[in-house]
Amino acid sequence: xxxxxxxxxxxxxxxxxKDGQVILSNSKNSIDLESLVVDYHKSKGIPNWEFxxxxxxxxxxxxxxxxxxxxxxxxxxxxxxxxxxxxxxxNGIVYPSxxxxxxxxxxxxxxxxxxxxxxxxxxxxxxxHEVINEFIPYLKLNKKNSLTFFNK
Numbered sequence: 001x002x003x004x005x006x007x008x009x010x011x012x013x014x015x016x017x018k019d020g021q022v023i024l025s026n027s028k029n030s031i032d033l034e035s036l037v038v039d040y041h042k043s044k045g046i047p048n049w050e051f052x053x054x055x056x057x058x059x060x061x062x063x064x065x066x067x068x069x070x071x072x073x074x075x076x077x078x079x080x081x082x083x084x085x086x087x088x089x090x091n092g093i094v095y096p097s098x099x100x101x102x103x104x105x106x107x108x109x110x111x112x113x114x115x116x117x118x119x120x121x122x123x124x125x126x127x128x129h130e131v132i133n134e135f136i137p138y139l140k141l142n143k144k145n146s147l148t149f150f151n152k
Contacts, residue, residue: 006051006061010037013046015077016102030068037064077103080132082125087111092135111135 014020014037023040027033040046041059051058077086077095086095086103092111095103109116112135124132 003063003066004061006058007063007067009049009051010046010062010067013048017047019044027068030065033068034062034064037062078131080124080128082128083120083123087132087135089131092132094132 014024019040023033023036026036037046038059041049041053046059051061053059077088079086079097080094084097086097087093088095093108094111094116095109096107098104111132
């Protein structure tokens, strides 16, 4: 999803780990992000990091510019409680909740480009529907939570 396995591992750390979230909040751009992640990795190590840090793979293979803009770090993930998912408000990517309740970053689906089942849409609460409405403005829920589709 984020370019390579190393990027995916860093994205998972940044979104789902307390220290990663602090790094995100302190990153104003991809250069800040790279500096903070590399410093953290050197001092504490990225949790569950399974790559060798040498010239063939590892932290040097992380493309922080792609990662910064791919995650949409300027916005937060929002949990859609009614359907057990998370949505990135900057790009409309939906992630299912993992068993621990965090976003499963390895299973992305786009609200803009992919199809969701009518069952998924029908389970959306009114408040969760409002969260995703900008990505699917042609979908409306009536008062009985029945779906009405409008032309795009």
